[in-house]
Amino acid sequence: MKKIILCFLIFGLFSANSLNPSLGMKEVFRDDFRIGTAVNLAQVTGREKGGDSLLSLHFNSLTPENGLKWALVQPQEGRFDFAFGDAFVQKGQEIQAFLVGHTLVWHQQTPKWVFEDLEGKPASAELLRSRMEQHIQEVVGRFQGKIHAWDVVNEAFEDNGTWRQTPWRRILGPDYIEMAFRKAHEVDPKAKLLYNDYNVWKPEKLEAILAMIRTLQSKGVKIHGVGMQGHYRLDTPSIDQIENAILKIHELGLEVHFTELDIDVLPRPTDQEGADLSLNFAQSPEWNPFPQGLPKDMEEKLVRRYVELFQLFRNHADKIERVTFWGLSDQTSWLNNWPVRGRTNYPLLFDRSKNLKPGFMDKF
Ligand code: XIL
Numbered sequence: 001m002k003k004i005i006l007c008f009l010i011f012g013l014f015s016a017n018s019l020n021p022s023l024g025m026k027e028v029f030r031d032d033f034r035i036g037t038a039v040n041l042a043q044v045t046g047r048e049k050g051g052d053s054l055l056s057l058h059f060n061s062l063t064p065e066n067g068l069k070w071a072l073v074q075p076q077e078g079r080f081d082f083a084f085g086d087a088f089v090q091k092g093q094e095i096q097a098f099l100v101g102h103t104l105v106w107h108q109q110t111p112k113w114v115f116e117d118l119e120g121k122p123a124s125a126e127l128l129r130s131r132m133e134q135h136i137q138e139v140v141g142r143f144q145g146k147i148h149a150w151d152v153v154n155e156a157f158e159d160n161g162t163w164r165q166t167p168w169r170r171i172l173g174p175d176y177i178e179m180a181f182r183k184a185h186e187v188d189p190k191a192k193l194l195y196n197d198y199n200v201w202k203p204e205k206l207e208a209i210l211a212m213i214r215t216l217q218s219k220g221v222k223i224h225g226v227g228m229q230g231h232y233r234l235d236t237p238s239i240d241q242i243e244n245a246i247l248k249i250h251e252l253g254l255e256v257h258f259t260e261l262d263i264d265v266l267p268r269p270t271d272q273e274g275a276d277l278s279l280n281f282a283q284s285p286e287w288n289p290f291p292q293g294l295p296k297d298m299e300e301k302l303v304r305r306y307v308e309l310f311q312l313f314r315n316h317a318d319k320i321e322r323v324t325f326w327g328l329s330d331q332t333s334w335l336n337n338w339p340v341r342g343r344t345n346y347p348l349l350f351d352r353s354k355n356l357k358p359g360f361m362d363k364f
Helices: 002-015 051-058 083-094 125-142 167-172 176-187 203-218 239-251 296-315
Strands: 034-039 061-064 098-105 149-154 192-197 225-228 231-233 255-264 320-325
Touching: 034 051, 034 098, 061 083, 061 320, 083 098, 098 125, 098 176, 098 192, 098 255, 098 320, 125 167, 125 176, 149 176, 167 176, 176 192, 176 203, 192 203, 192 255, 203 239, 225 239, 239 255, 239 296, 255 296, 296 320
Parallel strands: 034 061, 034 320, 061 098, 098 149, 149 192, 192 225, 225 255, 231 255, 255 320
Antiparallel strands: none
């Protein structure tokens, strides 16, 4: 009897996260959703100091930050480079992670040649469609059965809910989305197919995305989930706005994936939210207020914001498949360079030395 009581005591001690610093985030949220991170080449090849142990302790999902984007994977027509992808899959298998491919059809980080004919004139619809299908064939085909989900189309809408006028949309019309999803499903019928975007919580944008999904569903096109990127700020969007989007996506029978979570703590020269890559401001001290470290009160605010978000996520764990951070630590976050170049930003839960910021894990 004494032994049994002792066992319970020890178990109780170790199941309290605050008392067990070696418990990873993936364990803490094991019954809720997967915990993912975006990774770069140094991280998937084990060259980043301290990267491997962080990946294996905390994460059970990985997304390539850049390595599978068109410009990297097919820089010239017909020349495919899978060096990153292969290393990514190997690392993912090592840590038994759910692997996400990012991204097949996007207007950014896609070479100009894709949208042009051999004379440099706009490509015909026929040519562009065949390039899109060829790309999906090669890339999804290469990792069929190994990469488990794809961000098939990225950022097709403006924040006001109108179609983004990308070369895809201009040349192929609105059906380009359907074409991409159909092709991806044909090449890997088991892969989960996602539509991914930022500011999904914005009412007009959300309505437009939901309408697009209904159209796809009515035509029998397979789409399994919506990726809410989750490039947030300290005080916007509100928890209610995010919750509303989770509920609406779920009502259509789709999974919610938080695909690129980070929280920008720095001021912005524009009041635009989200992650429009075309914003690009030069550095100046005014926009880089904390080069030596984030003030304590702001770090506490950041951690509180993460706690509120994860409480929300946990309340909707039945609807949410995965929460992926956009970067492993503050050191490598893209927000050090966007929307202003060369800043010192603090948007993640792991600081520049890869230590977990205090005050998060003990809340769960
Ligand atoms: C970003 C990467 O993090 C940067 O390294 C790169 O220079 C630009 O792209 N939305 C997306 C991501 O879907 O692919 C973007 O990633 C961030 C915004």
